[in-house]
Amino acid sequence: MSKASKQPKATSTEITGGAGFTYEDTVVAYYLSALLREEGAALQKGVVKSVAVQQSGHDRPMDDMTIEFEDQGTLVNLDLQVKTGLSISSRNTAFMDVVTRALKTRAEDGFQPDRGAYGLQWSA
Secondary structure, rough: OOHHHOOOOOOOOOOOHHHHHHHHHHHHHHHHHHHHHOOOOOOOOEEEEEEEOOOOOOOOOOOOEEEEEEOOOEEEEEEEEEEEEEOOOOOHHHHHHHHHHHHHHHOOOOOOOOEEEEEEEEOO
16 A cells, blocks of 8 residues: 555545535536526526536636536636635635625636626525
């Protein structure tokens, strides 16, 4: 047995997130359903073309979900943070993390306001 196999592996934060994991699954399922049905999604223009989750390894500050839409031949991205139990307050570290990620997304060199959006999908 190698040394690497003897070391315990960290448990995914997605799994230990409790209800947050279940809510994120619901949000992902909504966008995947739209993708499979070749439909749009609520409050978005265009048809869902791709859905990706947990994109921090791909330099996406808003990393919980990235959804790509095609609107009149133009690809548009929506980057989301998906959270539960969040309180909107400067004292809430989870909320401030979302704000920081939003500001980083907006400041990216490649960000185009007419082709990109970012936001928070939130459940109390």
